[in-house]
Amino acid sequence: MRTAEEIQIRDPFVLTDTEHGVYYLYGTGGDDWNIRPYPHFVVYKTKDLVHFEEPKEIFRAPDGFWATRDFWAPEVHAYRGNYYMFASFFAENHCRGTQILVCDTPDGTFVPLTKEPVTPREWECLDGTLWMENGTPYIVFCHEWLQIHDGTINAMPLTEDLRFADGDVTVLFHASEPSFANKTGQDFVTDGPFLFQMKDGTLCMLWSSFANGAYVQALSVSESGSVLGPWKHLDTPIFSRDGGHGMLFTTLEGQKMLTLHRPNSAPEHPRFFPVKEENGTLILIP
Numbered sequence: 001m002r003t004a005e006e007i008q009i010r011d012p013f014v015l016t017d018t019e020h021g022v023y024y025l026y027g028t029g030g031d032d033w034n035i036r037p038y039p040h041f042v043v044y045k046t047k048d049l050v051h052f053e054e055p056k057e058i059f060r061a062p063d064g065f066w067a068t069r070d071f072w073a074p075e076v077h078a079y080r081g082n083y084y085m086f087a088s089f090f091a092e093n094h095c096r097g098t099q100i101l102v103c104d105t106p107d108g109t110f111v112p113l114t115k116e117p118v119t120p121r122e123w124e125c126l127d128g129t130l131w132m133e134n135g136t137p138y139i140v141f142c143h144e145w146l147q148i149h150d151g152t153i154n155a156m157p158l159t160e161d162l163r164f165a166d167g168d169v170t171v172l173f174h175a176s177e178p179s180f181a182n183k184t185g186q187d188f189v190t191d192g193p194f195l196f197q198m199k200d201g202t203l204c205m206l207w208s209s210f211a212n213g214a215y216v217q218a219l220s221v222s223e224s225g226s227v228l229g230p231w232k233h234l235d236t237p238i239f240s241r242d243g244g245h246g247m248l249f250t251t252l253e254g255q256k257m258l259t260l261h262r263p264n265s266a267p268e269h270p271r272f273f274p275v276k277e278e279n280g281t282l283i284l285i286p
Helices: none
Strands: 007-016 022-029 042-046 054-061 069-079 084-089 097-103 123-132 136-143 154-156 170-174 191-197 202-213 214-222 230-234 244-250 256-262 269-278 281-284
Touching: 007 054, 007 256, 007 269, 042 069, 054 084, 069 123, 084 123, 123 191, 136 191, 170 230, 202 230, 202 244, 214 244, 256 281
Parallel strands: 007 069, 097 123
Antiparallel strands: 007 022, 022 042, 022 069, 042 054, 069 084, 084 097, 123 136, 136 154, 154 170, 191 202, 202 214, 214 230, 244 256, 256 269, 269 281
């Protein structure tokens, strides 16, 4: 067993299994953090978010897999009786992309759903996440700032089996739009979109960028209630202490919980913060 402070990962993602009373923690790095370029994915299982079982490998690139490095930001979604992992991959002479993997359990061996990433092949893309709207699955993902300098977050409908794009990409917003945005070097950064609804049905998005030189957790709200926006950005990030790429989950006891990595440089660890909805935003509970 180990504690969260003994786990070094970025981009934490938690899947709550209410049937079995456990949580699954995924992320970038794990025990292979220092064996770049992060050649596989693991999962940490826990019953209390305090004590975690030793990591279990759930994906290693099979022979012929297109990507060779930068296995980043895995997140696992239950969908139509299976579990689908959305993760970022890269290879020389290929653009970074989000590949979708599938398994029949949250901690089994995941296999590629298709031979290619689902994101546009000519775009440098990362951090794809799944959102369902009126029965249509969408992948929401970042068009990387390294290619376009002012990163964007985008939405694209998928076929019901999640194998292919089923429509055009919609640019939801640019990293430079929020009042708090500032450049990192020459670029405005978009990282880690995650969508959820407030109790009143308001559609929100967690995502990360930089403000005042620090990595932050931002929150934006869809003014139409649709993933297609338009999106309004809160003036102040909900977390500004050098941490981000977060997501929201509900504990077995029914408490909303924000997880993110902090700090944003080695050694990074998963952090857990209970939150509440207040005045149209999320507030960390002391």
